[in-house]
Amino acid sequence: MKRILMLSAAAAVAMSSCSLLDRSVGTNYTLGKQPAAADLTPVGGVNVRRSDMVMTAARVTGLKPDTYYVAHYHVQGAASADPCKSGGAPIMASMIVGKSDSSGYLALNGEVAANVVTAATYFNIHTATGADGTPADAGVACTDVRL
Numbered sequence: 001m002k003r004i005l006m007l008s009a010a011a012a013v014a015m016s017s018c019s020l021l022d023r024s025v026g027t028n029y030t031l032g033k034q035p036a037a038a039d040l041t042p043v044g045g046v047n048v049r050r051s052d053m054v055m056t057a058a059r060v061t062g063l064k065p066d067t068y069y070v071a072h073y074h075v076q077g078a079a080s081a082d083p084c085k086s087g088g089a090p091i092m093a094s095m096i097v098g099k100s101d102s103s104g105y106l107a108l109n110g111e112v113a114a115n116v117v118t119a120a121t122y123f124n125i126h127t128a129t130g131a132d133g134t135p136a137d138a139g140v141a142c143t144d145v146r147l
Contacts (some may be wrong), residue, residue: 032131073120084142
């Protein structure tokens with residue numbers, strides 16, 4: 001009988017932790033093409049996990065091969081109610097730089113303190129001029145976010 005009670009207690013603990021596991025999975029966002037993408041067809045998404053740090057993982061295909069890209073969160077701008085068209089200022093502390101592979105696939109991973117990006121309304125990926133992450137355009141892919 002004691003074994004059955006112990007198994008039941010273990011099962012209850014495991015089930016009660018499911019909500020914690022769900023939060024650790026994060027929120028998935030789908031990236032949309034922006035005008036600067038021109039003839040590119042970026043397809044991908046962003047997974048954002050939030051606790052005291054915001055962990056961001058972006059995966060995108062359809063980009064220029066062997067090209068540097070920079071991504072960061074932005075605050076809402078005044079040009080439009082649509083976050084990705086609003087022209088908001090970048091939150092530079094959230095900058096992630098990466099280089100696409102020979103097929104145009106890009107994987108970006110970064111983290112930043114949550115209090116730094118609380119005002120963010122969108123996540124934007126730009127072509128970069130090089131490894132330093134200087135944006136070369138207004139953005140090739142974007143998604144609105146709720147942090």
